[in-house]
Amino acid sequence: MSAPRVLELAGDPLAMGRAHGRAFRDEIRRYTAERVALAGSAVWTGHALERAAVLALAEASVAEHSAYAPALMTELAGIAEATGLSLAELIVTNGFTDFIDLVYAHAGGSGATAQVEDDCTAFIVPDALSVDGHGWFGQTWDMHAGSQPYVVLLRARPADAPAFIAFSLTGCIGMIGMNDAGIAIGITNLLGAQGQLGVSWPFVVRKALAQTDIDDALACITGATLMGAHNFQLFDKHGIGINVEAMPGHCHITRSGADALVHSNHCLDPHTLARCRPRAPDSQASSEARLARAAALLAHGAIRGEALMALTRDPVICVRATPPTEMETCGAAIMQPATGQLWAVQGLPTDNDYARFTL
16 A cells, blocks of 8 residues: 555634545545444444434534634534534544443443454653654554545644644544644543543544643643543653543543553553443453553664564554454554654555655
């Protein structure tokens, strides 16, 4: 496969949203229909919901998103205008895994759900472990294999915020990224049991990318009324790394030290673990294996970007789709905020080449 698709965006929020929606109108409509249908599936949420009930829950969260990030909601409105979709539909598309937490809790869920979308592995490499003295953030991006064709890189120059590059999906405002102020952010999914009407994680990512200071970016996470559970990692050009196991109503913060800071998809802190829904044994085993393997590969110094690309191709970390879950590594990103460099791959890193970008 060739380099990831890139969509150039610029201007005010409405203009950026309209340009995004016009560029991928049919893809966004198709992907949104898939996501809304899955959000009402008992396989994903533990409770079947009619389409109208799914969209009613999403509509009820619009006010939270608008209060948290009005400019981003204006951008989403531009996508909605260009595609003929509603804000509620696009909130489901953007924050699907958080929305699953919301539906699970809304239905009084208990037990493990049959389907999950959380095989990502993320890592922060401190400056001291990097061969050139500048640290790294990187992660695989894993989801249902059917999502891979929708991957797109957003290269944006907002009128009133730092320029950024974001790994995303068509119709989504950004999922992993780095800005020209030297702040990188990524995520891994967690299985929250206490979903609530609130803000979905792509809005947290994009609001963090609008900041110029990492503590302000951290406040975008800790100060949000979160819809669902995610682990966030922040890393900046000064070598500061922060991991946040973020749950509705609770965040556990770990700051990086001498060792690489790695996270997969299970909670490591007992207080966040207590807010999780049960995880199927095979899913737990995968998350533990990926965490251990990444930590082992990052245990030594003189780390280069090529070694991190190799990590994303490791057979334990790079997940290939198998029935019945069909979860797959649909892409990956590696960033070095101090130099403004980002490498991204669309599709399995084992089968495709990374492309290099510079902010």
